[in-house]
Amino acid sequence: VVPENVPIGISVINITATDPDEGLGGEIKYEFLDEGEANGLFSIDPVSGEIKTRKDLTGRGRTDPYRLLLGATDGGGHSGDASLSIYIGDVSANDGVPRFIRPAAGEELSVSENATIGSPVFQVVASDPDDPTQPSGQLFYSIQQSNADAKSFAIDPHSGLITTRQTLDRERKDSYTLVLLVTDRGQPPQQSTKIVTVMITDVDDHKPHFGRNL
Structure with a gap:
């Protein structure tokens, strides 16, 4: 769950995938396969798998999570992709003044x-x-x-x-x-x-x- 008022560049989550191969075949690259409604709101480090905010989260009052489809591909060229769905909820911050x-x-x-x-x-x-x-x-x-x-x-x-x-x-x-x-x-x-x-x-x-x- 990520509050809507977090600064840009804040770490949201680190995703990891494993590959039993050694050398180039065991090197994994991470990427977004589908960002859905969150298009452009988050970035992913292709090496570490760390996801960060890259824009202001302004979904005031939003209750539905953002759905991101992630891919992990090894460097051997003969392995398939591994995908994972994660849900990042954007909850409304305390932006109402009494x-x-x-x-x-x-x-x-x-x-x-x-x-x-x-x-x-x-x-x-x-x-x-x-x-x-x-x-x-x-x-x-x-x-x-x-x-x-x-x-x-x-x-x-x-x-x-x-x-x-x-x-x-x-x-x-x-x-x-x-x-x-x-x-x-x-x-x-x-x-x-x-x-x-x-x-x-x-x-x-x-x-x-x-x-x-x-």
């Missing part, structure tokens, strides 16, 4: 200043074009710990639910800026970020008072 769906543009995140620790704030949602049954399509969420605001909130890595981690006071701070991350489990992993602002809503928690005694 993206945030919610919060959408203009959608506001807010929480009351008297919310207790662990109170829900917002559930973010992201999607990935890769197969969700594969690691490259499985997502987890996090908050980038890039500023002090991040310490006031937590996010469930699986559900995307943001909750409070500290008590909040609007009179002290009325908004928090968070950098959200969504990452898939592919190799290499793909990641997207989204900057959101959480507004702290006011609660009437102060009594009126006179500026001076009457």
